[in-house]
Amino acid sequence: MTHKFYIFLLCFLSMFKLYAQWIPQEVATKANFRAVHTVSPKVCWIGGSQGTFLKTTNSGKSWQVQKVAKADSLDFRDVYAFDNKVAFLMSAGEAEKGKAKIYKTIDGGKTWKIVFATQEKGVFLDGIDFWDKKNGIAFGDPIENKFYILITKDGGESWQRVNPDLLPPIQEGEAAFAASGTSIVTYGKTSAWIGTGGGKVGRIFYTHDQGKSWQVSETALQAGKSAGIFGLRFWDKNTGIAVGGDYINTKDAAPNVSITYDGGKSWSVITTTDPKGLKEAVSLYKEKILLCVGNGTCYSKDFGKTWTKIDDSVFHAVSFSGNVGFAVSGKGVVSKFDKQFDLK
Numbered sequence: 001m002t003h004k005f006y007i008f009l010l011c012f013l014s015m016f017k018l019y020a021q022w023i024p025q026e027v028a029t030k031a032n033f034r035a036v037h038t039v040s041p042k043v044c045w046i047g048g049s050q051g052t053f054l055k056t057t058n059s060g061k062s063w064q065v066q067k068v069a070k071a072d073s074l075d076f077r078d079v080y081a082f083d084n085k086v087a088f089l090m091s092a093g094e095a096e097k098g099k100a101k102i103y104k105t106i107d108g109g110k111t112w113k114i115v116f117a118t119q120e121k122g123v124f125l126d127g128i129d130f131w132d133k134k135n136g137i138a139f140g141d142p143i144e145n146k147f148y149i150l151i152t153k154d155g156g157e158s159w160q161r162v163n164p165d166l167l168p169p170i171q172e173g174e175a176a177f178a179a180s181g182t183s184i185v186t187y188g189k190t191s192a193w194i195g196t197g198g199g200k201v202g203r204i205f206y207t208h209d210q211g212k213s214w215q216v217s218e219t220a221l222q223a224g225k226s227a228g229i230f231g232l233r234f235w236d237k238n239t240g241i242a243v244g245g246d247y248i249n250t251k252d253a254a255p256n257v258s259i260t261y262d263g264g265k266s267w268s269v270i271t272t273t274d275p276k277g278l279k280e281a282v283s284l285y286k287e288k289i290l291l292c293v294g295n296g297t298c299y300s301k302d303f304g305k306t307w308t309k310i311d312d313s314v315f316h317a318v319s320f321s322g323n324v325g326f327a328v329s330g331k332g333v334v335s336k337f338d339k340q341f342d343l344k
Helices: 002-018
Strands: 022-024 033-038 044-048 052-056 064-067 075-081 087-092 100-105 113-118 125-130 136-143 146-152 184-187 191-195 201-207 215-222 227-234 240-246 257-260 268-271 279-285 289-300 308-314 317-321 324-328 334-337
Touching (some): 033 087, 033 324, 044 087, 052 075, 075 125, 100 125, 125 184, 136 184, 184 227, 215 227, 215 240, 215 257, 215 268, 227 289, 240 279, 240 289, 289 317, 289 324
Parallel strands (some): 033 075, 033 317
Antiparallel strands (some): 022 334, 033 044, 044 052, 044 075, 052 064, 100 113, 125 136, 136 146, 184 191, 227 240, 240 257, 257 268, 279 289, 289 308, 317 324
16 A cells, blocks of 8 residues: 555656646736746846736745836836846837837836837837847837837937838738737847738848848748737847747647748748647747747757647746746736756
């Protein structure tokens, strides 16, 4: 009997480890989350609906749940932070309704000020990122056939639109998805990439001079009204990954991963994740293993060539610093990746 109990206990513990890769966090809100930035192993910021934002400074042991004043109608779809004090929240939505805004805090979220706002018809912000503490970029859906791209050179205090004449024209129906805060990504001091959907094929707009000039390339990933590129990640100036799918047909088995080895000039569709279907974001675990979320979670130890399933959890966004990472979803879902499940 003792021997049988021991075997049962081992099986139980093995099952627990298998299904405990994501540890639910206790947060006192049911806001929907699509924005997360793990700044360091201890500090993480999260942006959500109804003007809500979260912050932890102790690696998720406790969370501050707060709202930006007079922002109850806003949906923060992207967040970028430098540390536990300085952070930015970007709200997505129709500019005509006062929803296209960027906020900045320098006191850890106690107070926020609007550093960008517009009511220009058609503006719909999709993402924000920074090269360094002075230079950053944000973008939104196209206006008059050109993407709406903003640049800051003073630490986010002011933002100026990139001259549309510098940008390649869009495809019919082409736009972007404010789904995970990762359809725009920067690397190094000057490079940035933007992933698109809505058109005939998923494309990448890219710059290597902080937005002074732009080019565009095709990925061959599927695109359409509800399909395209949702997440990007680069691990050096030449090598990066684009992931995507269809947010309506979330289990579509079409290829959803594309890789570039030349800084975004060309892309190869090489694989489909496991589980298949929509993938909304990808991050780097320990700076060497890709971890992807969306319709299920998975990881790749060969930079996207093959994928191993973790589980069927549904998350919209994910962010790692070293081996500490958090993923978010709707209805107040925040989960921490269990470091005991070591992706060696």
